[in-house]
Amino acid sequence: MRLSQRFGRTLREDPSEAEIISHRLLQRAGFIKPLASGIYTQMPLGWRVSRRIMDVFRYEMDALGCQEMAMPILNPAEIWQETGRWDSVGPALVRWKDRNERDMALAMTHEEALTDILKSELDSYKQLPILVYHMQTKIRDEPRPRAGLIRVREFIMKDAYSVHKNQADIDKFYPKMIQAYRNIYQSCNLDITEVEADSGMMGGSASHEFMLMSESGEDSIFISNDGKYAANGERAVFDKGMPPEEAQAELEEVHTPNCKTIAEVADFLGVPQTKTVKAVFYVAHNKTRDFIFVVIRGDLPVNEVKLGNALGGLLFEAATEDEIEAVGAVPGYASPIGLAKDLGNGRKLIIVADDSAVNFPNLVGGANKIEYHVKNVNARRDFEPDIIADIALAQDGDKCVDSEAVLELRRGIEIGHCFKLGTRYSKPMNITFLDENGKAQTPIMGSYGIGVGRLMAAIVEQHHDDNGIIWPQNVAPFDLHLVSLAKKAKEKAMQQAETLYQALTFAKIEVLFDDRRESPGVKFADADLIGIPWRVTVSNRSLKAGGVEVKQRHQSGKGEIIPLEGFVEYIIKKIQGK
RNA sequence: CGGAGUGUAGCGCAGGUGGUAGCGCACUGGCUUUGGGAGCCAGAUGUCGGCGGUUCGAGUCCGUCCACUCCGACCA
Incomplete structure (x- = not known):
């Protein structure tokens, strides 16, 4: 893509309403634009990152044998009434009436939609486990959207669902999903802490959250100082001390x-x-x-x-x-x-x-x-x-239950959550299948969610410097940022840059080509802000020095001059080697 | 929902005590400049968040509504 044609632009100054770093940088670099509180447009550059993130999700889910599908956002009220969530979740679930005055909902998650399908699709244990996922917009009318993409009212979530014949089967599958999530975070170069969590409105028996530790996080996390216990504040247990041995006295x-x-x-x-x-x-x-x-x-x-x-x-x-x-x-x-x-x-x-x-x-x-x-x-x-x-809230410095370790309070951003749902949905919706003995059984389910936009923000939180974003290769909007410092089309540097752009594109490298008539300072500042991992500069000076200048975003100082001959092969190896 | 703050050009902001709106960046045209956010000249851009009131006159005073941001969602 040519930067001169790009829809969206970089801002010289931080938008005044943006507080946390990811919100500032994503907006300043033109990746996202706010429409209303907690509602954002993904501009072309932002959408490219989203797509790459979804590619990572797809790769890991497919590797587990999960099948991609797409469930609707528009839901009839009945399925939410069947599970009781129509009444229990409150105004976060957006409700509306269709033209025939039927109660409808905008899906905030898709347990109901998936479970409803099982009514007609599931008959036999031979079909289990069922492993599916989709990437779909979720609508949640949050009480307080905040921190840019961290808490929003509309977002794309990758949600996977698993349906099992018994508890033993999900117990075997669940760790594989946890590992897939670890792989996802690794692909995004994210340092993540796994914690025990409350399953909240999702219900079910157990859940694990993946937290990015950050001062701007909205969750309280307790981590024991021996590193053996980590839990969300909503769930964290602690030692309340031994009751003294004394006889009951009179009031x-x-x-x-x-x-x-x-x-x-x-x-x-x-x-x-x-x-x-x-x-x-x-x-x-x-x-x-x-x-x-x-x-x-x-x-x-x-x-x-x-x-x-x-x-x-x-x-x-x-x-x-x-x-x-x-x-x-x-x-x-x-x-x-x-x-x-x-x-x-x-x-x-x-x-x-x-x-x-x-x-x-x-x-x-x-x-x-x-x-x-x-x-x-x-x-x-x-x-x-x-x-x-136990209905007590843990506090910083409380003692752990089974050890002498002490709990430390920290802040975190939840960027993934896995749930063992048990029969929370299959039972109220009357889902059964016939087991090996011809007996009707209720399937055990699991659900596994991760938000695209929130993950994007989390990556920026962990990968930036004073000049802008530093995208990990796997999720960068482009593989390479090609900068021509020439201003006129007939200059040699511009012609060389054009030739290189064509060659790289032909070799399936995704290139952002800065062909604008701007000063070098503007171009370099924008390149740093946008944060593509590889920057290749073509100028009269670089050509005189024998080629083009190659610099990685995270490196400081000058780059390296690489000859034009064999450059495409050279850079492909570099990009793939990363 | 409670508390606090902010709404003036695309972005960032200034506009004592009321007199009809400005600065920087960005934008358009021209000339010069070309390795870290260039210079000069000429221009275009505003329902001053909305509505109502006070006044001869409101960006400014009063009322009301709206939007956005931040803090809190309990400990009697």
Whole structure:
């Protein structure tokens, strides 16, 4: 492609709204253009990178025996209703009505679409495993798009799906997919950390995320300092300490003036925060708007993802002061002791206790009375939790569960996620097949996703310098950036550059040819910004020195003069050798 | 959804106390220049985010809506 003909241009200055490096550089180099919040156009150069990234995906998926297909973005509501996600995922799922007033959705992922096909296509264990993938636009109306291509409302995802006859079969396949993902990141020269993750709205039994560690990441990642444990903050488990051996003591009310926070109470009574218990309140998004009364040791924050899982995927929001008082609790001095579980009209009060609040004896808690707390609260004796689970949020410096190692908090960008879905979709959609014994079985499924644009941004985050992007060869928009420093068509350098452009193109090298009438400074600055790994300069000076100048983007200083004779063969070897 | 900030030419920005809009880059034509974002001359480019109000007069003051960016999504 000739740079003089390119649609899109480089900017001399950073766009003012761009904060993170990948957003700045991709926009400044003309790879992407914003249309609205979280919605971007891929300009020709950006689309070339996307295509190369998709080539990498295709190569790895095909190697696993996955078959490429294409499922629709427009989905009927019914399939989402069958799996329950029509109601459970919230406004991120874009809904619309067709001209006949039928409820429809724009697919945010394709488990439903794929599983629906199985209804008619899957009969026999002999067909399994089914391994498929597609690369399709996803629509997600995110609450807050951010950081350029990192979190957007429309993006292309490579999502693969596997269908298995039993758990053993997916257990055998899953590591192969994980390895394929590792290969993808390696092809993009990305340094990736694998972490255990929560499966979120996808459901299922296990999942692994691939994280790019970065200060601009939006996920909290905990990595043990012995390197043996890594998990997303949504899931990370930690050691809450051994409960002291003491006999349960009698409840005792104490006057605690001006002690609304745990820190104030602990300080006032002279006890550590680990000897206190606190209450946190939510209201469920169900028909009866059940009240969720969370009890947790005073020093620990609540992990809402774990809490949601403990509640079986129930959606909820923080309760207001009025709602708290309406159930008989006193904000700042709240306690589950003595509260009615039946709130009338079928509305329930659900007490969810973190295991810490149950295992630790004789804690200080609220008295449901202004300026009073009670000592020696013991769960089960003084109140009955409906659910006991680990719902605590890990914090920097917490101890690991099975070792003396300590968890370190870091930030990361999620750029790939693999899920073991179990029967999360096959069961509600009534998918069965006949096994070897002629018995109907429900298949086990997996899904494996990676976003094209986010990966592009991640690559830029890891591969750039002060002058611009430095693309890894496999995903660069072009193989080679050919710069002619001549301005007039009749100059020898321009004619040589033209000849070289034709020859390289004929040899199937993808060349970006800077044939513009611009000064050398402009051309070199643009070449650095765009970031193609090989730069070949043709000028009167280089010709006098005996050929053309070859320089790699990541090298500093001057390049090397290579003779024109045999140049095409020379550069092909160089590019392929990389 | 809550909080903060910003909207003036394609991009980056300036426009005390109200008087009818400018700078740099980019763009068009011409001449010169040619290895790290060139120089000179001549030009083109604006619903000052929208609507409403105050005023003889609003980019500027008031109200309202919209868009974009950032922070937060709990700890009683």
